[in-house]
Amino acid sequence: MIVVSKFGGSSMKDHEAMLRSAAISKKQNASITLVSATYGTTDQLHELVDLAVEGKWNECEKKLFTVRERHFDILQNLTNDQLVGERLRELLNNLETLTRGIFLLGECSEKAKDRMVSFGERLSSLLFAEALKMTWPDMVVEHFDSRKILKTNSQYGKAKPNITKIRNNCEAYFKLGGKTTYVGQGYIGSDDEDFTTTLGRGGSDYSAALFAEGVKADVLEIWTDVAGIATTDPRICEQAQPIHEISYNEAGEMAQYGAKILHASTLVPAMRERIPVFVGSSYAADEKGTWIREAVADKPLVRAIAKRSNQALLTIRTPKMMNSFGFMGRIFDVFTNNEISVDCVSTSEISVAISTDEANLKNSKLTSKFI
Ligand code: ADP
Ligand code: ASP
Ligand code: MG
Numbered sequence: 001m002i003v004v005s006k007f008g009g010s011s012m013k014d015h016e017a018m019l020r021s022a023a024i025s026k027k028q029n030a031s032i033t034l035v036s037a038t039y040g041t042t043d044q045l046h047e048l049v050d051l052a053v054e055g056k057w058n059e060c061e062k063k064l065f066t067v068r069e070r071h072f073d074i075l076q077n078l079t080n081d082q083l084v085g086e087r088l089r090e091l092l093n094n095l096e097t098l099t100r101g102i103f104l105l106g107e108c109s110e111k112a113k114d115r116m117v118s119f120g121e122r123l124s125s126l127l128f129a130e131a132l133k134m135t136w137p138d139m140v141v142e143h144f145d146s147r148k149i150l151k152t153n154s155q156y157g158k159a160k161p162n163i164t165k166i167r168n169n170c171e172a173y174f175k176l177g178g179k180t181t182y183v184g185q186g187y188i189g190s191d192d193e194d195f196t197t198t199l200g201r202g203g204s205d206y207s208a209a210l211f212a213e214g215v216k217a218d219v220l221e222i223w224t225d226v227a228g229i230a231t232t233d234p235r236i237c238e239q240a241q242p243i244h245e246i247s248y249n250e251a252g253e254m255a256q257y258g259a260k261i262l263h264a265s266t267l268v269p270a271m272r273e274r275i276p277v278f279v280g281s282s283y284a285a286d287e288k289g290t291w292i293r294e295a296v297a298d299k300p301l302v303r304a305i306a307k308r309s310n311q312a313l314l315t316i317r318t319p320k321m322m323n324s325f326g327f328m329g330r331i332f333d334v335f336t337n338n339e340i341s342v343d344c345v346s347t348s349e350i351s352v353a354i355s356t357d358e359a360n361l362k363n364s365k366l367t368s369k370f371i
Contacts, residue, residue: 002176002217005030006186006208010225011282012124013039015077015131021282022128022135024223031176032211034146034186035128036204037120038070042187045117052102060099068092071123079130087126095119110156114188115196121146121185121204129183140180149173149214150189150207152197155339159189159197161210163269170214184211205263209277213269220270220277222262227281228290229254229261232305243304244288245296250303251277257343258308267292310358311343317351328352 005028007021012035025033036042044063051059075088098116102108108116122145129143149169152159174182186204189197199206205222212220229251230240246254248271255262261279270277270292280289321327331352335342344355 001029001219002215003028003030003219003221004032004034004208004212004215004217005221005223006034006204007036007128007282008204008222008224009036009039009042011223012036012128015074015127017282018074018078018128018131019135020285021223022131024282024285025132025181026136026139027285028221030181030221031217032174032182032184032215033128033132034184034204034208034211035121035125036186038074038124038127041067041070041120041124042117042201045120046113048099049102049108049113049116052099053106053108055103055106057103060103064092064096064099067095067123071127074127075130078127078134081130084126084130088123091119091123091126111154111195114156114159114198117198118147118185118188118196121187125183125185132181132183136181138179142180142182144173144182144184146184146186146188146207146211147190147194147196149184150210152189152191152199154191154193154195154197156195156197158200159191161189161199161206163210163213166210166214170211174215176215199265200263202260202263205266206269209266209269209275212275213273216273217275220275222266222277222279223282223285224261224279225281225283226261227284227287228279229259229292229304231303233259233261233307236307242288243290245291245293245298246303247296248277248292248294251290251292254304254306257306259304259306308343311355312358312361313353313355315351315353319350321350321352 005025011017011021044067048060048063051063071088075085102112125143129141133141149166151162151165186207187198191197209220226234227242229243229246231243232240234240248267251262252267255264255266274294277292278289281287316331340356340360342354342356346353
């Protein structure tokens with residue numbers, strides 16, 4: 001049985017969280033474990049980029065110090081292996097050098113930003129591999145670089161995976177079912193020229209699903225800080241009820257409409273290979289959690305409520321729409337050509353209102369078409 005497990009940032013918070021997660025990997029006999037950056041680190045790396053661009057070197061140093069301390073603190077609580085210490089130091093030094101480069105230039109391309117934020121997962125996975133070695137001594141723990149396997153296009157910041165290449169790389173690289181268990185990074189990949197890419201915020205879930213598809217896993221496990229999917233975000237609404245079983249379509253729609261528990265694209269690869277997905281809490285691994293499958297018996301009228309933040313509403317209003325044809329087609333062509341996903345649409349005789357992620361407004365090619 002091939003199990004691919006993914007642990008999110010809160011499951012990588014400190015050495016205790018890492019050891020707890022490692023114990024789950026062992027108990028579940030995970031073949032491949034992917035991890036997110038330690039809690040809050042990806043946000044801090046994004047802030048670091050902004051500070052460097054703004055020329056605030058003192059602030060950059062403070063931020064680098066925080067990141068360094070957090071990771072060395074985990075290391076010291078896990079192992080005194082000199083070699084791992086050196087590898088951690090090397091990664092942190094590279095991060096500092098890159099930050100310095102951005103500071104000196106006073107600008108940062110999306111490509112360089114992906115390289116910067118990739119350090120989060122590269123640091124955490126190095127430490128988690130140590131936690132797993134301690135927890136599972138009878139296995140060979142191989143720490144691998146996900147960028148060698150998860151090939152994408154060059155859309156930095158939100159790269160699209162190349163499924164065929166990922167499958168081929170998975171087949172060539174992993175020797176599953178034996179004495180080796182693999183630890184890699186969620187969220188990051190690389191393009192055809194081997195430049196680092198990322199799958200977008202929260203993308204580690206998606207990475208895990210792509211690896212699960214690539215190795216034709218029997219189960220994909222997403223371990224987070226809540227015991228599965230609930231009827232709404234339990235952090236916002238304490239009456240949220242657990243959902244023990246949900247279909248791919250329903251869970252996918254929840255994710256698409258903002259339920260942060262899963263990255264919006266996670267279920268697409270799982271559905272292609274019909275891999276059942278389990279969502280559970282790394283803090284309470286014995287709780288029931290949620291199984292996401294093709295079909296479920298229970299079909300309530302309303303399954304769940306999701307909240308999506310940071311949305312922009314674009315309203316296109318013109319009397320030219322009245323009694324004309326082809327107008328809608330032209331509007332949606334603009335979104336298609338700019339590869340932008342449209343969420344909700346409402347129309348009247350002379351206007352169309354469209355909601356999309358606020359971040360899409362940064363796409364000047366899109367907005368200039370409407371101005
Ligand atoms: P991770 O770091 O493990 O990827 P995330 O913070 O990305 O964790 O996702 C887990 C969070 O998703 C939960 O803490 C919860 O606040 C939020 N969430 C949003 N909607 C739901 C829901 N319907 N059911 C459960 N959790 C939800
Ligand atoms: N570390 C990345 C983020 O915070 C990816 C992830 O955690 O899924 O967005
Ligand atoms: Mg997440």
